[in-house]
Structure formats: structure tokens, C-alpha cells
Amino acid sequence: MAPVRRGKTSFDFQWIDDPSQVVFEYVRTVMPPKKAIWPVHDTMLEFDLKKQQASPVLDETPFVLFGIHACDLKGINQLDWAMGQRHGVPDPHYLARRKAATIVGMESMPDEYCFCTSVGSCETREGADLFLTPVESSYFVEVLSVKGEALAKQAPELREATGDEVAAAKAFIEKKKRSTTLKINGEMGELPDLLEPRYQTEVFESTAQRCYGCGTCTNVCPTCFCFDVDDQVDLLLQSGTRGRTYDSCQFQDFAIVAGGHNFRGERTDRVRHRWFRKFVYLLREHGTPFCIGCGRCSKSCTAGISLVDVLNSVLDEARKEVVR
């Protein structure tokens, strides 16, 4: 799977069979590379209605995930934890595909929606097997794993980088950082304690007034992992599958229980939940935010809501409160 051009200015990760389809320079794809490891709809079980038996469906087909930016690598790392050891319950369906993946990362330049420098994702290498940084007319290649080594051996044109080339690769990353102008006004470690007392802030209320509740932000998010589970039965009513589909905490019915009570009945509750989950609950639990600074949610938002602007407004409020 690699980034390909979809429209004039839009790109997406697609399964490819022709390397000429690959786009080497892109800012971001519409959907994150998560979908290679965790498809939008993912079959978990197959069942036989006559025998009343079910068996797990695991996809272990080896594949290459190519052209993954540093921020998206961080997104994969976050999911590796969430679907791996979190709560001591490894998810076999996610992990089967994850183990089958060989990941080739690639450096990139930001646009006005990017803020990787604020969330600590701009120099991620963990999770990649190879990582490419553009240097003049070629690439500086970091070999990061046994899998990566095996892949590098198949490229006879690779050679030891010169000191100048190493410096040029470093300079590329420095330039990326300098060009990333959008910032979260706070250190990640201080966010939970700053945000939590602002639970009732008017900022979430006014954001909710603009929000359509369409769920696009969570659907394009590389770190969102909520899902719904449903069964599909074949037309002969003999067998079927149980699968999961991306869900969204922004949907009105996300927290409705059987009797009809909705535990996040107000849009404000659902909007707050998104920011709190990313920058309070999971940040506190895992030590890093469940946001990689890719800007997908802000770029895709039908109402033009910026994740960073909302966050900064709450942080400004929190700081004023502290000063007072």
C-alpha cells in the first residue's frame, strides 16, 4: 500500500501493483495508513449457522506499507499499544496484519494544518523498517530493523552515505520543523491538568454549535480506534461473518443504552469527549497524546473546526484562570 494521487490536491493510500502509481511528495493523505492494518470494515469471525460454530479470521498476508510520514508512524505506534498490550488484551486481528507489515517511512514538508512539532511526532522512526529522507536527487535511507535490512539488501544501488549526505538529511528535518508554524500552546505533559478543570468551558459549547456531528474528524484520525460490531449473514442463511467498522464518539447514538438513555446526549458532551480522550484520558494513561499533528481532522472538517484552535482557546482560558 502506498500513497497515490486521487485528485488535484488529494492523495490516498491504495493497494498498488505498479510502482509508477506511487507519489513520493505529498503533505497528507485523506485517510491515514491505519486502513492497511485495520480496514474500515474488518472481518473478525466467520460463523456457520447450522453447526453453530465460529472461527477467527486473521489476515497474515505479508505486505509493504510505503511512504509513511513520521507523524503517521507515530499514529501506528499509538495503535500498536491500544490494540496490543493495553489492558493486557492483545487484539489478534490487528496484530496479525501489523506483524505482516513491512513499513517504509518517508520524510515530508508540512503545510499550514501540520503541527507535529507540538505533539512530539515529527522525528518518529520507531515502527519503521526503512526510512527515507530526500537528499538532492536521491534518498538518505535509515535501516531500522531486520526486515528493513532484508529489504535494503535487495537494492544494490544503496551505498554508505557520505558525511555531507547525513548532514543534508538532518538539515531536511530541521527545515521541516522550522516550516511547521501551527503550534499547540503548551507542553503535552501539562495538558491533562490544564484541561481537566476546564470541563465545563464555553469553548466546547461554542465548538459544538458549529459542529455537524458528522464524524469525519474521527474517521480520518490515525489514532482513533473506536469501533462498532455487526453480523452479516449470507443469502442462504447458512453462514456469515462478524466484523467491526470504524465508529465515532461524535455520533449522537454512540453512548445510548438499551433503555434509550444517552450518556452523552448533548453535542457539547461529545465534542468535549474528543479533545479529552486525546489530550487527557489517553495522554495520562499512555504518556503521549492520541494526536499526531497530521492536521487531517482540521483539514477535513465540514464546519472548519480546527483541533489546535479549540485546544489553544481552552489552554488560554486555563492560563488566565491560573494568573487570576
Added chain:
Amino acid sequence: MTVVQRRFPDQKEEALFVPEMARITRAENLTATDKLFEIELPGKRDLGHKPGQFVQVSIFGFGEAPVSISSSPARKGSFELCVRRMGGLTSKLHAMGAGDTVGIRGPLGNGFPMEDFEGADCLIVSGGIGMAPLRSVVDTIVANRDRFGRMMLLYGNRTPADILFPDDLKKWAADDRNQVLVAIDRPAEGWTGHVGVVTTLFQHIKLDTSRRTVAAVVGPPVMYRFVYAELTALHLPHDHIYLSLERRMKCGVGKCGNCQINGKYVCIDGPVFTGAEVQQFQESI
């Protein structure tokens, strides 16, 4: 690209979402909307649950739903689920009976810490279907009667016809260490008992302030705030109050996010939370 999907039957780690197939051995209508199922796992293996835990009940083609376990952990060879007909899966389940097969994943969740109830007076507050998991708690108390203090059961229902487990209620009330108070919301023909919502039963109990009292609360979402106010008025410390909270659930193993209450997951961290925790989480009750 062709995607090859491989199958791994009978492998534990791969089988996180694979239910164990179990047999319904008895089914009994308790009310117009509630049905009790006796279920046997393969080889009559014990479920090995704690009171307050739940299982994910699977019907292929209909999906999965969390159902709390109604029977005592002391019961051998089978367990019981009391299911209210609410949606697609529970309607299908209500159409099933002895001899039919359902999938079971669990026991899941934390359950009530019965060790903390030992030696204490136990105040059990139940609203409607909340009696289903609380029956497991009460049965545990009754089965080990000397290990627990007084038991006060406050049980609110809409109508007399909605009262679950009337035979159990009579049996429990026969022991003078137990006080069983049942209320219905509005007057009904032939009903001579208490009328009023469950909180109006609190006037009929008296806590022994020289002893520790521990409360277990399960009921519909609307009930918790009002019951909590009563318990606070009785000066019960927050950490002596245990509430089982209901949320939408899909995976049951802390992944899908549906049951989240602020930073907690009901399926992993709950469903039973202390009053102290509930006070801390704005979304809890």
C-alpha cells in the same frame, strides 16, 4: 492484490472474540418482558464468575449483547441470565428455549467486591431489571449468611407484574437477618405493599451506626442520582457505596470505546464502581 484469509480454530489468543458455544437448558418467562435462561457451558464447566460480572451473549446473525449474570457463583454446572426484551438480539433470545445454542464470552468486568461486604451490614438497592445482577449478590450473602451482617433489600418496580424472582424474595424475607422491602411506582389493584419510587423505601430502614454498612446499587440510569442522594443522607462513606453502571458495549475487552466514562471503561474497570469513583467522573451518573 489477493487477500488470503487464514483460519485458526481452537487457538486461545486468536479467539479473543470467538464465543464459546453453550446450551440453553431451561427458559422461563418471569414477566411480560423478562425471561430467565439456564445455560450450560460445554462439559458443564462452571462459569467461575463473581456477583456483578457479565457475559457477552452471542447469536450469530444477530450480534452480541452484554448480559449480567443472575445466579450465584456457588451454583454448579450451569448459570442463569435474566434478559429483558429490548432490541433485535434480546427479541431473538426471547424466542429461544431449552435445547437452543447461544455463544458466551466471559465472565467479563470486575463484579462486586464481596470480600468488602463481609462483616458489614449490606444495603442492596435495586430498580427493575437491576435485580438480575443483584440476585447473584443476595444469593452469595444468603448462602454464607454468618459472614455478613444484616441485609436490607430495597427493590423498586413499575407495577406488581414487573417484580422479578418473587419466590426468592419470599425465601430471603423468611430469615429475620434480612429485611426485604418491595415498592411499586403507582397504586395498583390488589397491591397492599409500599407505593412510591425506590427512594421512598429509605424511610423504612435504619442503619446501625455502630457497624459498617456497605451498599450495592443497580437500576435504570435515572435512578442513580436519587439513590445516591439518599445514601449520602445516611452518611454512608463514598467508598462504601458500590454502583454497577450500564453502558453500551461492543467488545467487552476495553477496545471499542463505546462504554467509556471519562477515562474509564465500564467493561474493564467496571461495571462496578465505588461512590468515590463515581463522584470523580462527571459522565458516570
